[in-house]
Amino acid sequence: MDRIPSPCPVNLIVNTPVQLAEILSSARQAKGLTQAEAAARIGVGQSRLSSLETTRTESLSLRQLLELTALYGLELSIRTKDGRDAANVDW
Template sequence: MPDSLPFQPLMTALQLGQLLKSARKRRKFTQTEVAARLGLSQNRVSYLEQHPDELSFRQLLSWCAVVGLELRLGERASVGPVNRTEW
């Protein structure tokens, strides 16, 4: 089994896409293998890795399960202003 990833705080959708892709590669899964497990096409997996803001919450939870990630939410150590361009 690959080494586990450390806790990774996410601040942008782009970071989520990079994390999903990295976790997929660490598990040595192709986009086609992930797609089959998620019931999607390989093209859709490729697209969602580049545009993770279009993932549904259900897809995100399923994707995390497939690539061995755990989704956690919690309060930030320091709360600054929200960058509305990320929303």
């Protein structure tokens, strides 16, 4: 996967844990953070972050995901597959 360009808005659709791992790894690198630096900022060890970026993304907690996305300057957006904002959908 190509690195995420920092100042350019990017919308990515994630369908698999592997895609999420690639996005998180690219975003960390684009921010100039090492795994050790990013891991320390969210309170996990470097080896844990390494496994999240490679093979174990499915074990990423929601808290860790939100902390990483904030740290990397990303945000999560949930939408329906037809493109409408989830917030505007009657549940």
